[in-house]
Amino acid sequence: MELKASSSLVVLTALVLLFSSSSVSVNGFDIIKILSNHPNLLAFSDLLSQTKLNEAINKRKTITVLAVDNSSIGGLNDRPVDEIKNILSVHVILDYYDMNKLKKLPKTSSWTTMFQSTGNANDKQGYINCTRLPGEQFVFGSSVKNSPPVAKFVKSVFSQPFNISVLQVSQPIVAPGLGDVILPPPPPPYTPPPAMPPKASRKKSNASAPVAEGDDDEFAPSDSPIEAPIEAPAPEPVEAPAQSPPEPKDEAEAPAPSSASRLYLASGVALAGFTAMAFI
Known part of the structure; x- marks a missing residue:
């Protein structure tokens, strides 16, 4: 009986030591395993392992981790381990926040961190501020006075209500006094878009244009591109032909006598003849 009891005590002691040294929490999550499913967060995961923060995270019952992707975490690699640990501790929130809870937050809220x-x-x-912007956007920054929000919410990576949530942010949050501020990576150089090929020449429509008689090219398309309408030249003023003055009539030319005038003359001649015969 004593041997059996001693064996049981040894096994129990071994189990206690196993759980106490394990990086996996009794809640069943492992932050390194969670991040291993996201290649863009592997650099952040490596820093958690180097600083042993992963063990502190896994021992918590309720936690939220603000993870930073590989392209933005590089500014921490060359710093002392203690400085990296302090900075990353600010990214571990001692409460649970997922997307549904973020939407219900007031405009600004203060979160307690592991630091x-x-x-x-x-x-x-040891605190950070979360500010809710219109359109379900969120920004984060240190709660130290005059510290601006520097990290933007990118997306929700993982959630296990109400134990652990992993939210991706745009860059590390460095509280004043914990190290040099990390500037966001510069934007990629501007690349001008490729030149668009010239558009096909549009054919000038002659449907509404008047067609002159005898024009055989009535429906022939024009090969010239459409341009601004060309104004027709104004017609030149046409001078009226100078009128020549009427030619003067010949003064010697007398108008032809009318029939009444001729009868009167004939009567006068006959009367004169009768008078002359009377005096003879």
């Missing part, structure tokens, strides 16, 4: 629990935080270094 606050270390006892090394001064002022409000």
Whole structure:
């Protein structure tokens, strides 16, 4: 009986040591395993392992991790391990926030981070502010006075209600006094779009244009591109032909006598003849 009890005690002790040294929490999540399914977050996962923060995360019952992708986390690689640990501790929130909970937050809220629990935080270094913007957008920054929001919410990576949530943000959040501020990566160089090929020449429509008689090319399409309408030249003023003055009539030319005039003359001649015969 004593041997059996001793064996049971050894097994129980081994199990206790196993669970106490394991990086997996009793809640059944492992932050490194979660991040391993997202290649763009592997650099962030490596830093959690180097600083042993993954073990502290897995021991928590309720946690939210603000992860940064590989292209934005590079500014931390060359810093001392303690400095990296302090900065990344600010990215571990001691509460659960998923997308549904973010939508219900007030305009600005303050979150407690794991760095606050270390006892090394001064002022409000252990807190970050979350600001909700229109269109379900969120920005994050240190709660230290005059600290601007520097990280934008990118997407929800993983959630296991109400134990662990992983949210991706655009860049690291460095509280004043914890290290040099990390600037966002520069945007890629501008590449002008490729030149568009010239559009096919449009055919000028002659449907509404008047057609002159005898024009054999009535329906022939024009090969010239459409241009601004050309104004027809104004017609030149036509001078009226100078009128020549009427030619003067010949003064010697007398108008022809009318029939009444001729009868009167004949009567006068006959009367004169009768008078002359009377005096004879």
